[in-house]
Each structure stands twice: as C-alpha cells, then as structure tokens.
Amino acid sequence: MMDFLSHGPAMYLLFAFYNLSPRTAIAALAVDVVSASVPFSLLRPFSAVHKPSSKLPNRELIGLPLQLLTAALSTSIYTVVLVLSLRYLLPQIFVLHFNGLPNLEPAYAASYATVLPVTLLFGAAASTFIFPPFATTGKTKEDERVTNFNPVEASLGETMWWNFLGYTTKAKVAIGRTAVTLLVTGVNTYLACAMTIPGVEPAGAAAYAAVWVFAALCTGLGLGLVGRD
Numbered sequence: 001m002m003d004f005l006s007h008g009p010a011m012y013l014l015f016a017f018y019n020l021s022p023r024t025a026i027a028a029l030a031v032d033v034v035s036a037s038v039p040f041s042l043l044r045p046f047s048a049v050h051k052p053s054s055k056l057p058n059r060e061l062i063g064l065p066l067q068l069l070t071a072a073l074s075t076s077i078y079t080v081v082l083v084l085s086l087r088y089l090l091p092q093i094f095v096l097h098f099n100g101l102p103n104l105e106p107a108y109a110a111s112y113a114t115v116l117p118v119t120l121l122f123g124a125a126a127s128t129f130i131f132p133p134f135a136t137t138g139k140t141k142e143d144e145r146v147t148n149f150n151p152v153e154a155s156l157g158e159t160m161w162w163n164f165l166g167y168t169t170k171a172k173v174a175i176g177r178t179a180v181t182l183l184v185t186g187v188n189t190y191l192a193c194a195m196t197i198p199g200v201e202p203a204g205a206a207a208y209a210a211v212w213v214f215a216a217l218c219t220g221l222g223l224g225l226v227g228r229d
Contacts, residue, residue, distance in 0.1 A: 001129040003036040004029065005122065006184045009212040010192035012118055016106045017094070018197070070131045070226060074219045075123025079112055081215040082119055086110035090211065097204025126181060126219045134174040135227040143168045174227070178220030186213040 011029050014020040086107045094101050149162050167175065186209045193205035 001125040002180070002184055003033045004125045005129070005181060005216070006188035007032045007192070008118075008122060008125075009185065009189040009209070010196075013193065013208065014197070017098075017101055017103055019102055067127070067131075070223060071124045071127045073123075073222055073226065074127040075116075075120050077219045077222055078119040078122045078126070078215045079115055081211065081218060082115050083110050083112055085211040086115075090208065093204055093207045097201040097207065099199035099201070101199070122215070123219070126216060127223065129181060130174065130177045130220055131223045131227060134170060134177060134223070137170040137173045140169045143170075171224075171228075174220065174224045178217065178224070181216045181220065182213050185216050186210070189213075 007029060011020075011025050015022065015025040087110055091104055091107045094104055094107065146162070146166050146168055149158070149166060151159060151162075154162065189209035189212055190202075190205045193200045193208055194202050
C-alpha cells in the first residue's frame with residue numbers, strides 16, 4: 001500500500017499531463033508495487049490484523065462493511081482535494097514551474113467522475129494502511145496514565161509530557177501511520193517529479209507533492225475521527 005501511495009502521484013502526473021498511456025502507467029506502477037511488497041510478504045508473516053482467526057480488540061471495526069465505508073471516506077477526501085487542486089491551484093503551478101508541459105486541459109476539465117478511478121485506488125490504499133492497525137489497537141497501561149492525568153496536581157515535567165506525548169496508544173498508532181504516509185508520499189513525489197521529469201522545477205515539484213500530502217493528511221484525520229473511542 002505504501003509503495004502505491006508513494007509512486008502513484010508521479011505516475012498520475014505522467015498519465016494525465018504527459019500523455020503516458022494507461023497500459024504503461026499501470027504496468028510501471030504494478031512493477032513498483034509488486035517488487036516492494038512480494039519480498040516483505042515472503043520474509044515477514046502477516047500481521048494479526050489480516051488473520052481472521054486472531055484475537056484483536058475491536059475486530060468488528062475491520063469487518064468488510066466498515067472497511068468499505070472507510071475506503072469510501074478516504075476516496076471522497078482524495079477526490080475533493082484533487083479536483084479542487086486541479087481546478088484552482090495546480091494550473092498556475094504547472095504554467096510557472098513545469099516547463100514544457102504538453103497539455104493543461106486535464107486540469108481545467110477535471111471533475112469528480114474523471115478522477116474517481118484514480119482516487120478510488122488511493123483511498124483504498126490509504127484506508128488499508130492507516131485504519132485497521134489503528135482501529136484494532138487495544139488499551140495499555142500507558143493509556144491509564146494519560147486518562148488519569150490531573151493538571152492541578154501534576155508537576156511541570158508531567159505537564160510538558162502530557163502536552164507533547166499525552167496521547168493514547170491508539171492515537172499514537174493513527175498519528176504514526178499518518179505521518180509515515182505523509183513523509184513517504186511527499187518525499188517520493190517530490191523526488192520523482194524534480195529528478196526524473198524534464199522541465200519540472202523544485203518549487204513546482206514541491207507544490208504538486210503538497211497536494212497529495214494534504215489529501216493524505218485529511219484522510220488520516222477523517223479515519224482518526226471514525227475509529228476513535
């Protein structure tokens with residue numbers, strides 16, 4: 001999932017604006033995803049989240065109906081962010097910082113229906129990576145310390161700890177997974193655009209990557225609200 005989220009934005013740019021054929025884009029993305037996922041699946045056992053027989057807290061939260069709903073939520077967030085960015089933000093970025101861009105029409109003609117096949121994949125990938133581990137995280141002893149924190153009786157050190165690290169284990173999983181998604185998406189999209197596509201300036205690559213980072217951030221926040229206690 002992470003490999004798709006990291007390589008997908010650059011591949012979408014090449015497909016939508018640089019006339020890369022759908023077959024080539026899908027094949028290239030499939031090679032990236034498979035080459036990264038197969039070795040891990042062979043060397044590491046599946047997480048308990050993916051084993052129906054394992055005992056996990058809140059396993060009902062990762063049943064098929066809710067997985068479909070969270071994927072739909074993630075897809076809708078990616079769709080709205082991408083369409084609004086294509087219509088109102090990215091055209092100017094493309095003109096100023098993407099020298100030699102063959103075609104701007106896909107940006108102006110962007111609609112929810114046209115980007116849905118793409119955002120459906122991104123939404124499903126983001127939801128699968130963030131939500132199940134977060135939703136099935138049980139309570140720990142550390143959570144009791146967070147819940148029982150009393151600002152009146154706490155020392156300065158305890159107050160500072162609570163302000164910066166006073167999150168439940170479940171919240172930390174959501175924050176960590178979302179942060180990894182943002183980092184991998186942003187860094188890989190920036191490098192792929194700035195280093196491999198001719199005519200793309202660093203500022204343009206950063207702006208394009210920021211759109212996908214923002215979409216992932218909103219998705220993480222939305223999934224966090226759905227799965228919170």
